[in-house]
Structure formats: structure tokens, C-alpha cells
Amino acid sequence: MDILYLLIPLSVVLVLFVLASLWWAVYRGQFENIEQEGERILRGD
Template identity: 80%
Template sequence: MDILYLLIPLSVILVLAILAGLWWAIYHGQFENVEQEGERILNND
């Protein structure tokens, strides 16, 4: 039971870190043009 006092705050911190990373990626335009990037690797230059 004592381990829950450690695991619950760690899991909350992990979830917040994941959400912060996702927010950062969206805010900085990482998902702006997903279709073009998928086609770029198929085109021969």
C-alpha cells in the first residue's frame, strides 16, 4: 500500500509531461502538413 504513495504522483507527473510535450508539438507546428511529409519520402528527387 505504501508504494501507491510513490506511484500515483509519479504517474501524474508522467501524464503532465506527456501532455506538455504534445502541447509543445502542436503549438510549434509539428502537425501542420502531415500529408505532404508522407508524400515527400515517396517522390524521387
């Protein structure tokens, strides 16, 4: 039972870290034009 006092806060911190990482990626424009990368692979050099 004592381990829950450690695991619950750690899981909350992990969830906050994941959400912050996703927010940062969206804010920095990582998902702006995802179709272009797929087309770049098919076009070739």
C-alpha cells in the same frame, strides 16, 4: 500499500509531462502539414 504514495504522484507527473509535450508539438507546428512528408517519400529525389 506504501508504494502507492510514490507511484500515484509519479504517474500524475508522467501524464502531465506527456500532455505538455503534445501541447508543445502542436504549438510549434509539428502537425501542420503531415501529408507533405508522405508525398516527399514517394516523389524521390
